[in-house]
Amino acid sequence: MSDPRIVPIVMPKWGLSMKEGTLTSWLVQPGKDIKAGEPILEVETDKIAGEFQSTDSGLLRRAVGIVGTTYPVKALLGVLAPPEVPDSAIDEYVAGFVMPVAGEDDEDSGPKYEWADTSLGKVRYAKRGESGDAVILIHGFGGDLDNWLFNIDALAEKNTVYALDLPGHGQSTKNLPNPSLNVLTKSVSEFMKEAGITSAHVVGHSMGGAIAMQLAADDPSKVKTMSLICSAGLGPEFGTYVSDYVAAEGRRDLKPVLEMLFADKSLVSRQLVDDVLKYKRLDGVEPALKALAEALFGGNKQHDLPVKAVANRAGDTQIIWGKEDQIIPVAHANNFPGAKVHVLESAGHMVFMEKANDVNALLKGHFGA
Amino acid sequence: MARNISMRQAINEALDQEMTRDPSVFIMGEDIAGGAGGQGEDDAWGGPLGVTKGLFHKHPGRVLDTPLSESAFVGAAIGAAACGMRPVAELMFLDFMGVCFDQMFNQAAKFKYMFGGKAQTPVVIRGMVGAGFRAAAQHSQMLTPLFTHIPGLKVVCPSNAYDAKGLLIQSIRDNDPVIFCEHKVLYPHESDVPAESYAIPFGEANVVREGKDATIVTYGMMVHRSMDAAKELAKSGIEVEVIDLRTLSPIDMDTVLDSVERTGRLVCVDEATPRCSIAADVSAVVSQEAFKALKSGIQMVTPPHVPVPFSPTLEDLYIPTADTIAKAVRKTMAN
Secondary structure, three states: OOOOOOOOOOOOOOOOOEEEEEEEEEOOOOEEEEOOEEEEEEEEOOOEEEEEEOOOOOOOOHHHHHOOOHHHHHOOEEEOOOOOHHHHHHHHHHOOOOOOOOOOHHHHHHOOOOEOOOOOEEEEEEEEOOOEEEEEOOOOOOOOOHHHOOOOHHOOOOOOOEEOOOOOOOOOOOOOOOOHHHHHHHHHHHHHHHOOOOEEEEEEEEEHHHHHHHHHHHHHHHHHEEEEEEOOOOOOOOOOHHHHHHHHOOHHHHHHHHHOOOOOEEEEEEHHHHHHHHHOOOHHHHHHHHHHHHHHHHHOOOOHHHHHHHHHHHHHHHEEOOOOOOOOOHHHHHOOOOOOOEEOOOOOOHHHHHOOHHHHHHHHHHOOO | HHHEEHHHHHHHHHHHHHHHHOOOOEEOOOOOOOOOOOOOOOOOOOOOOOOOHHHHHHOOOEEEEEEOOOOHHHHHHHHHEEEEOOEEEEEEEEEHHHHHHHHHHHHHHHHHHHHOOOOOOOOOEHHHHHHHOOOHHOOOHHHHHHHOOOOOEEEEEEOOOHHHHHHHHHHHHHOOOOEEEEEHHHHOOEEEEOOEEEEEEEEEOEEEEEOOEEEEEEEEOHHHHHHHHHHHHHHHOOOEEEEEEEEEEEOOHHHHHHHHHHHHEEEEEEOOOOOHHHHHHHHHHHHHHHHHHHHOOOOEOOOOOOOOOOOOHHHHHHOOOOOHHHHHHHHHHOO
């Protein structure tokens, strides 16, 4: 039996498809006292690169992971233990570390994705955590629930977190006749009913933010608080992203479009582009996206400004923006008088991926205890 | 919803979904149902390797067992296509194309041009290609260069289940004659495939691995051998870019040239015999269009210029291995 005071740091699993990751740098050195939530190392997967924050507190005794090496999920990267644990015990722990069998844990955690019936068809969602208030994560135009890979588990520590694929998106139904903000909002409302959620902290990114506001306007009791990330619905100005995204037919056209989403363009990997292309090529996606883009953002203008209908909710609302957002002007952060505003440096439209740790902290703070 | 399914299942699913979507799609071939004229089950075979199994009862009257006469039924498929249907004829082994040259090469490929663009021939001829199945010289060839040589034909050769489904759906929806080459050794090969229908456009190569030191251009089963070689080379610090052409006509030379302009080194890997091959074609275009980018001579990895041997030992020697490919890459790195 190993010393219970020894805590391993292992390769994280970001998103359901991640099997391995490359350790690209250590942000702390052995000898450092680490607090839970502190970024300690950087990992790159075939989809995305990001900082990994420690899930435990303790003294970093050993950095086992070698920079530049690719490790399977759950491989040992480092060891935390109080100073009184002898080096020999740590050596023994490292030598005897057995990686949990891949897949074992996945089966324990039950079905990966779940499905809810709405009037448009089946909607896919993921649920994490069992405690606290419900939280709903709503992605933006052309996104899906996997956009929240750096957030969902962190938020699930104290809340029950739901992330869904909107109709026309991800693996949800592609049946989206006469799309509008109201149609999408109704589908979220129906999803909540099906999943047994009476009210929730609603987090919306981009178009998902407009949906969050519309939901609060239609049925205030469903929305405990709103967190609007680089949100649509706050002002008419809008870039060319959505029209370019819809028009892109191959990797060559799509890559520069997706690069608009990030301050650090190198985050757009081949795999990320391929995954979006695979989604865009499913039968029914192109017409659904075309109609949705025209209805909400035709002429590169935002047509729905639900912020007007929820002015009374300013006290429950926080707005988070990436300063280098190229899709929706960062100035829109100030279009919700009374709401708390956080503008994060060196981040673009996907601020919740690029600055996941900061955004997670802001979200947790906003949900309260 | 994506699941892990085999290339065999992916092809079956593409046929099934297109027959469901479009009533003008039907399939024909030798033993693709497998019970015609016999006493037993009508759906006895589902093709010699079970690729079309289950479609006979799902689509009554649209899965046609044909006589053992490729000349006749491929001609019939082309005629049906010219008259508004979208037939998919299975040639079992594409080696048998020899008896259909006039129908495919001299008729189907020419109609659009000879009738001033007024005639369309949306026919798909699908069947098995490639060595490694102990099927001997007349059932093991990679005849992709022969098909690619003929203007008016489109030629597809997928390396995995995802591409097989999307490219076969595109082949059926395309208004030109398409020869769809299925590597028999890859039928059990599994990958993530959406349950929904989707089409992959022709003329779009897939960069299956990124690398800065050398470019491998290949297709079909050789993609897997090339990836094995790339993994081996990575151990000694050589990062190879691997390009899966996916469709040979049209061919995506832009992706190839972009890559070679970055890496400066090219290895063309082809399971077809070397003379007038896809490897030779790609090499010629690169040396014409990107000569100044090349840091060393182009290498070609192909089988020898002989028929595929029946002896298992010789057949294994015939097919290019990861090791031969890695050696060719090292050769381009030598200077």
